[in-house]
Amino acid sequence: MTKLETDLLDLLKEDCRLPLEKLAVMTGASMEEVAATIDGLEKRRVILRYAPMINWDLTDRERVEAMIEVRVTPQRDMGFDAIARRIYCFDEVKSVFLMSGSYDLLVLVEARTLKELAAFVSGKLSPLETVTGTATSFVLKRYKEEGVIFDTGDSDRRLVISP
Amino acid sequence: MNYDRFVNERIASVPPSGIRRFFDLASTMEDTISLGVGEPDFKTPYPIRSAAIDSIIDGETQYTANRGMPELRRAIADYLSSRYAVSYDPDQEILVTIGASEAIDLALRTLVSPGDEVLVPEPCYVSYAPGVIFAGGTPVGVETLEENDFRLTAEGLEKAVTPRTKALILPYPNNPTGGVMRREDLEAIARIIRKHDLFVISDEIYSELVYDGHTHVAFATIDGMYERTLTINGFSKSFAMTGWRVGYACGAREIVSVMNKIHQYAIMCAPRQGQVAALSALKTARENDYEEITRMRDSYDRRRRLMVSAFRAMGLHCFEPYGAFYAFPSVRSTGMTSEEFCARLLKEKHVAAVPGTAFGESGEGNIRCCYATALDKLNIALDRMAAFVKENS
Numbered sequence: 001m002t003k004l005e006t007d008l009l010d011l012l013k014e015d016c017r018l019p020l021e022k023l024a025v026m027t028g029a030s031m032e033e034v035a036a037t038i039d040g041l042e043k044r045r046v047i048l049r050y051a052p053m054i055n056w057d058l059t060d061r062e063r064v065e066a067m068i069e070v071r072v073t074p075q076r077d078m079g080f081d082a083i084a085r086r087i088y089c090f091d092e093v094k095s096v097f098l099m100s101g102s103y104d105l106l107v108l109v110e111a112r113t114l115k116e117l118a119a120f121v122s123g124k125l126s127p128l129e130t131v132t133g134t135a136t137s138f139v140l141k142r143y144k145e146e147g148v149i150f151d152t153g154d155s156d157r158r159l160v161i162s163p
Numbered sequence: 164m165n166y167d168r169f170v171n172e173r174i175a176s177v178p179p180s181g182i183r184r185f186f187d188l189a190s191t192m193e194d195t196i197s198l199g200v201g202e203p204d205f206k207t208p209y210p211i212r213s214a215a216i217d218s219i220i221d222g223e224t225q226y227t228a229n230r231g232m233p234e235l236r237r238a239i240a241d242y243l244s245s246r247y248a249v250s251y252d253p254d255q256e257i258l259v260t261i262g263a264s265e266a267i268d269l270a271l272r273t274l275v276s277p278g279d280e281v282l283v284p285e286p287c288y289v290s291y292a293p294g295v296i297f298a299g300g301t302p303v304g305v306e307t308l309e310e311n312d313f314r315l316t317a318e319g320l321e322k323a324v325t326p327r328t329k330a331l332i333l334p335y336p337n338n339p340t341g342g343v344m345r346r347e348d349l350e351a352i353a354r355i356i357r358k359h360d361l362f363v364i365s366d367e368i369y370s371e372l373v374y375d376g377h378t379h380v381a382f383a384t385i386d387g388m389y390e391r392t393l394t395i396n397g398f399s400k401s402f403a404m405t406g407w408r409v410g411y412a413c414g415a416r417e418i419v420s421v422m423n424k425i426h427q428y429a430i431m432c433a434p435r436q437g438q439v440a441a442l443s444a445l446k447t448a449r450e451n452d453y454e455e456i457t458r459m460r461d462s463y464d465r466r467r468r469l470m471v472s473a474f475r476a477m478g479l480h481c482f483e484p485y486g487a488f489y490a491f492p493s494v495r496s497t498g499m500t501s502e503e504f505c506a507r508l509l510k511e512k513h514v515a516a517v518p519g520t521a522f523g524e525s526g527e528g529n530i531r532c533c534y535a536t537a538l539d540k541l542n543i544a545l546d547r548m549a550a551f552v553k554e555n556s
Binding site: 007010011014015018022025026027028156158159160161162163 | 180182185186189190195197199200201202204288289290338461462465466468469472515517521537538539542
């Protein structure tokens with residue numbers, strides 16, 4: 001990674017709507033260089049997408065989330081990859097991680113209601129052949145995600161004017 | 164009752180800080196975005212906060228040694244020698260104070276006798292001249308000019324020297340201009356200092372915040388200046404620790420011991436938790452090769468470029484600031500005075516900036532804008548300012 005790439009990632013992570021001119025000014029590179037570098041990061045799939053971070057609790061959308069610890073039997077030649085792919089194809093699944101420790105996959109699931117979520121676990125996830133066990137924990141409150149504080153905001157406590 | 168006769172005349176003669184009026188005005192407005200702050204927008208890094216919490220839980224609640232915790236003084240000595248190649252004896256030559264502010268006050272009270280003159284480059288931080296007056300001396304402003312990149316020049320300095328001159332306050336990297344001094348500039352200053360046998364209070368609180376290839380040179384490292392310099396620094400700006408109030412002064416034991424005499428009677432010691440946090444800051448920085456400082460500096464630098472380029476695009480002449488976290492654009496093209504510009508900007512666009520005159524008369528025509536502000540807010544503030552300048556040109 002070049003310094004320009006790292007700088008651009010830092011800036012876009014904070015605000016992906018920053019226009020090219022400002023990115024160029026802030027990194028000291030030309031607009032052409034910035035555009036080409038971002039293009040490269042996208043092509044290499046370092047940048048996957050530009051999405052806002054939404055606090056759904058402040059919307060009227062009904063939504064439940066759960067983290068499911070999944071134990072699986074790894075498959076010959078495929079290890080955990082094949083089963084992870086089977087799991088992430090479900091629309092309800094937001095994230096899948098292979099974990100070290102007492103279980104194998106951590107699956108983050110989102111559904112509209114508790115009932116829907118329960119149906120997903122019992123009807124779709126658990127019946128998969130290689131899944132040997134699941135433990136579901138519901139998300140009760142979101143405090144911080146991706147470095148952003150959700151519960152109190154991150155207010156500026158500085159004096160408005162100081163010497 | 165008339166209290167005037169009870170109040171010390173010398174203190175009464177000093178007007179309250181010019182910043183205060185703006186503070187009162189800005190505080191009453193709801194959606195103000197402030198570029199008037201003088202502190203980082205980062206919180207103190209969590210490991211540092213955590214170290215202070217642990218010390219409270221462990222019951223570390225007592226006074227420390229007057230001069231500061233010995234481990235902290237050793238860490239400060241290590242830091243200054245590894246970062247700026249200047250060595251001090253932690254037992255005799257370092258005093259931990261309540262922010263660099265206390266160190267400046269102690270230095271002035273230690274050095275200044277009635278009638279002494281102290282040279283103060285202007286525009287500069289608001290406390291120097293009042294500090295000189297409180298100590299019984301006379302502050303003598305030495306104007307620094309944009310055409311010299313707001314550097315103090317040997318010629319400018321020498322013109323201000325009189326037989327009563329005792330000391331120079333050297334505040335670089337500079338608040339409010341963002342000016343920095345290169346080694347050759349400091350060497351030129353050193354010749355005048357030696358020639359007129361003066362003492363130097365070098366306020367290097369922004370030493371970690373220099374950009375674009377510039378490096379900070381400690382004045383004490385200039386040939387012949389070590390014994391004539393009191394180096395003042397602290398944790399507020401470099402480690403985002405303003406509210407902890409921990410700074411320090413380093414210099415000849417003969418001077419530091421006199422400062423400590425005032426400090427031990429007036430203050431006793433800097434608060435222990437601040438010292439614990441400061442020690443943790445230096446230890447962590449040493450272990451991770453100053454990673455946090457670099458991260459914060461890189462972030463300021465990007466916003467510095469953004470702000471300077473935005474001012475220039477508005478048609479405001481803006482000197483390229485290479486230090487601290489302020490830009491000091493000229494608003495002369497709008498035909499307004501600094502005060503008028505800031506007052507109207509605040510009232511009409513809800514953006515707070517500090518008029519240059521708060522930093523001395525020579526600040527007329529400029530305003531101080533701090534770029535240590537969250538990027539989204541900074542962008543909004545700059546857009547509002549651009550609209551304001553357009554409407555008024």
